[in-house]
Amino acid sequence: MRRQVLVLISLLSLGSVLGQVSYSIPEEMAKGSVVGNIARDLGLDVKRLKSGKARIFTGDSAEYIELSRDRGVLLVKERIDRESLCRQTTPCALHLQIILENPMELFRITVEITDINDNSPSFKNDEKRFEISESAIIGSKFVLERAVDADISVNGLKNYSLKPTDNFGLKIQSHADGNKKVEMVLNKPLDREKEEQISLLLTAVDGGEPQMSGTVKIYVTVLDVNDNAPVFIQSVYKAAIAENSQKGTTLTTVSATDADKGSNGDVSYSVSSTMDSVSDIFTINENGEVILVGEVDFEKAKYYQIDIEAKDSGGLSDSSKIIVDVIDINDNKPAISVLSKSDSIPENSPQNTVIVMFSVLDPDSSNNGQVNCRINGNIPFTITTSSNDFYSLVTDSDLDRERASEYNITLLCSDEGVPLLIIIIDIV
Template sequence: METVSRQVLFFISVLSLASVLGQVSFSIPEEMSKGSVVGNIARDLGLDVKRLKSGKARIFTSDGAEYIELSRERGVLLLKERIDRESLCRQTTPCALHLQIILENPMELFRITVEITDINDNSPSFKNDEKRFEISESAIIGSKFVLERAVDADIGINGLKNYTLKPTDNFVLKIEGQADGNKKVEMILHRPLDREKEEQISLLLTAVDGGDPQMSGTVKIYVTVLDANDNAPVFTQSVYKAAITENSHKGTTLTSVSASDADKGPNGEVSYSVSTTMDSVSDIFTISENGEVILVGEVDFEKAKYYQIDIEAQDNGGLSDSSKIIVDVIDINDNKPVISILSKSDSIPEDSPHGTVIVMFSVFDPDSSNNGQVNCRINGNIPFTIITSSNDFYSLVTDGDLDRERASEYNITVTCSDEGVPSLSSSVTLTLQISDVNDNEPVFERSSYEAYIVENNTPGVSVFTVRATDADWNQNARVSYILEDSSVNGVPVSSYVSISADSGVIHAVRSFDYEQIKDFHFRVKAQDGGSPPLSSNVTVKMMIQDQNDNPPQVLYPVQTGGSVVAEMVPRSADVGYLVTKVVAVDVDSGQNAWLSYKLQKATDRALFEVGSQNGEIRTIRQVSDKDAVKQGLSVIVEDNGQPSRSATVIVNVAVADSFPEVLSEFSDFPHDKEYNDNLTFYLVLALAVVSFLFITCLVVIISVKIYRWRQSRILYHSNLPVIPYYPPRYSDTLGTTGTLQHVYNYEVCRTTDSRKSDCKFDRASSQNVLIMDPSCSGTMQRMQSEKRILDEPDSPLEVSLIKQNMIVSICYGAY
């Protein structure tokens, strides 16, 4: 014992120090002969045979040392003894041996597992070789006798599989599986015994396994038939009848039976039993000791409309009599109708005709009579109905027009009810999709559209979006937009606008000018993607909105290139004297054309003012002798646009009572730009003609002096009233507009050579106008305003004013 303990400690220390380098598993069947090769350990562990020798390889194991040995010369494991799996492991699976191979220098450890597999080397066996029974010849059919079970040491498929019993003249074998996996073996009497015919019966019970080849074990059974008493019990009726309502409670008594036995004593005592071979009947009914038939199970009319119970009366001697009970089951309405769908359509087109079959189904109610009569209906007001083709078979068909746009899906609930009391019903809900048909044309959101775009737009800008919807679905509802062919002012509308086929966005192809075109119409067609396609049209009116892109145009006073126009104001003018009126127009519209006037600059701001709405220039104080003759006014005309545009006009005013005074002051007015630009030319020309100009100017000055003197005398003695002059056809209602309401023609006629000739003006532009033309070399002339012939004179006052207009043209030389 001491030596063994030391060896164990030594190996434990080896295991703790050595490293486990590998593990190999082998599998061998049991009952292999001694010296058989278990496995090539050197090859499987990757070791050289020399290493096994040098390392003094040896096996260490706590079990199986007597079965396995190591051959270091061959590098294999060999069987030392034959292995019996059943004695080694019994019923344990898997059955394995665990070994360790130890090497030294260096120390290494390898684990080896050897699994022992089962072979069919054991046959089933019984504990006893024979079994004896003593059975009365009056034993009832179905009597059970428990037999001994066989035992097989093998496992799995090689284990015990089945039993057989021969002969089967009087007895049959019954095998019943149990929870622990074993089988209960019983011998059942299926034919009556008769001692007078056969007093001893010999039977052979055989147990077989599932191996190959198959093995078996047997036991002999001896039956001794005992004699019985002479009188058997007798039932009072050969057939008993009873009735019970289905679903009755357990413990309900159906009826009572009775049997009598002429024997006395123990042989005359009768017991009752259910002798039927149908297990279901014995599970449902039982008979008490006094003959009462009692319900112990459940009765279902749908499973069995009646039951036949075979009963037996037996005395203590084994004699018996049989009878039967016919039990009628009374139906109650305890089953709902069962709806079975035979065929159905998940989707139908919306243009399906009336009577299209949607679903075919059957209805079954296992109850009887009225309890099994079924009526089906549809819940809800939907265009479907149910028709009956034959008993228990129904069809769900269309019964109205379908419109996917009103209802794209129907949840159809079919309810079937029986006629029982109370009635039971079942329902099934069917989902039906209505597939689309292209039966709806696109509909625009409006009957017509008005689109607005500001002039001077960028070409390609999106202006407006038309939108049409189609009540159909998918491709049938996919709307495309098309610009219909038309023309605007003889030009195709496609050169004005374009439309996106998918989105309906209208784009401007060109830049619009409100002053050229204010609006135009075109038509857009919306077409769906159905086959054939459906379409609708809508009219779009494109309105061009004005933009303040034009400055005001000053119509009066006219700004001449080389002449200086001056309005004459007498020094006797009172406060509010109308000097002149600035007349301007703006080709824009709306507030972009609302004009306002403002005095920007003035020689004397305290003397004049400008009406902000009408453009009238009036005096705001009394003219005095101290006021300068030459007054320059800069009037700015602004429109009401955002941002506003403006124009500036220079108004020259002469504050004088006589023309010579005006001439002396206005001779200093600067010449026009063209004249200054050509100053060099004039200087060169002046060198050549200086003599001629000197003489000419001398003559002109003398002539002018004489002419001015004569004119002043005439004006002084005329005493003409000072009446303000309005341009022809001008009407300033309430003095608020400040714009012209008619077209005005201003005509200035000059001689073919303005450098040599006098200036001539056919029509007056103001009551007192001084025109200083430096290019003229003629003498000053006083001209009376000519009488105008008006197509439609506005008023007598206007005619009288026109008659009094005067134009004075003062022409003087270049120097």
Template structure:
């Protein structure tokens, strides 16, 4: 056990905690940025910090903040990424002590790390494909991928949009884990003969300032159904032939077309 740990345990056992102070800072502050004037806030003289060999005790935690005895301030030692430090846990805070010797004194310090909007919503894949029959009934539902945003609160994922909305509308359903189930619902009948391939854009947006967003492209292939009958080029065909025409003489030619394709469009 090191001398520093022995001093810390001794201080706790003797009840030498003299006071405490709290700060709140945003994540991603640059190295050397000011956290707070600890000497002023604790009512300590800078000479006492120096003579008492003031130092920070963070236990086994990484030290993101350091003490400048000569200035009596706390400054950023290493850039703090709130998402890496706490994930989705809130509040996110660093807890440590300032220890002085001769006489022994201990002060508790809490530094809350607040979120900044440094992460955009993202999708696992950049595109999604569907094959949907043109005979699909109105109200048919198709599940879309959810977006992920590492930020929290208003900086986290807030809303989705789907464009264009000619044939589909977007529906969101709340889940037990607080996320949203994302579906597109057919609201207008598909017509392969008019539009066989469709492209939609799903956008996820956060509530930060400025707003950050992520997108996924949705490609839809409309499958054919036998919804068109063959149509002749004329409603009535007329022909005149001599009465003594021989067997096999061409009387007239007729033709028909079918808007369907494949076996649905084959003419017999």
């Protein structure tokens, strides 16, 4: 007669990865659409999916994909919006695991979400107003608001146009990070006596099919005499801030100078509109001090780019940017998800028999996110891992029911941050 050893477990790790399959689907597919024939692609019989109680494990992420055991296929469970899921990150992918039992098996699935042209370029404001001196010299530049397009690659923002072109033209400068600096350039002298008000239309277009666009109206009031524009001392500033910094913290101080005297030389600062609503997190005061007014979280954004503008009373302006690095602190404990476990095993089970499969995730970076797991006590089990974040609790010596008919197992997992954060789980 085979006798069973009852295993009571406290847990914190994961097990063996047998295969990996990748699929690619466009965003916005209808619910119920087929992602792929997972049974065929993994070389599994549909009956195995049923007998093994196959299921999808997604960790803490939303369940966009579901498994049809009867058909052996993956289906779209919820509408997938690539922009909401990944924003500008590319490639954008869902990482899933399929778990089977009797015996336990783990398969890793990657589903890449490709972009479709479902967003048009847009401006934060409907209009932009300038007051420009009629003595402004040819070549004077005026910073315009950048458009944003949530789509990427060919579907993203492609170009700008400005009409009419009687007095002004466009200057577009590409940065190394892919963003474009958009400026309106004076190509023909202004004459207040002939035309005091000028209306223009700035249009941003993307490269998708069909092409989509967005516009902003520009109004220019012609003034008298302002010879010099502000000039930032630096074109790029750098700063760093810890993710737990209090509101009101000053990051850095910027400075722009204007050679004009009196009111024409008075410079005011502002945070230009950006895609990530940076103006809700940072502000700049009249002295050029950049101040934290919101919250920063390293796990959500590792850095920010703040576009700033210096403007004098005559309407002339210059722009610069601040690159802010967010410093990670150890503010997340390891999190454990049990994928599968056995409540009992035969006493004649061979070594390396899997008792529990689990995953451990810590969203912190570097040492703050490095997790180590161990078993508390001297018992015939050990922890193994075959891939990042996934572990198995296995036997490491012979079991003898007459010597010990059950075990209480406690697992401890800790990160390597300061202060060290620990999670303890009893597996029963």
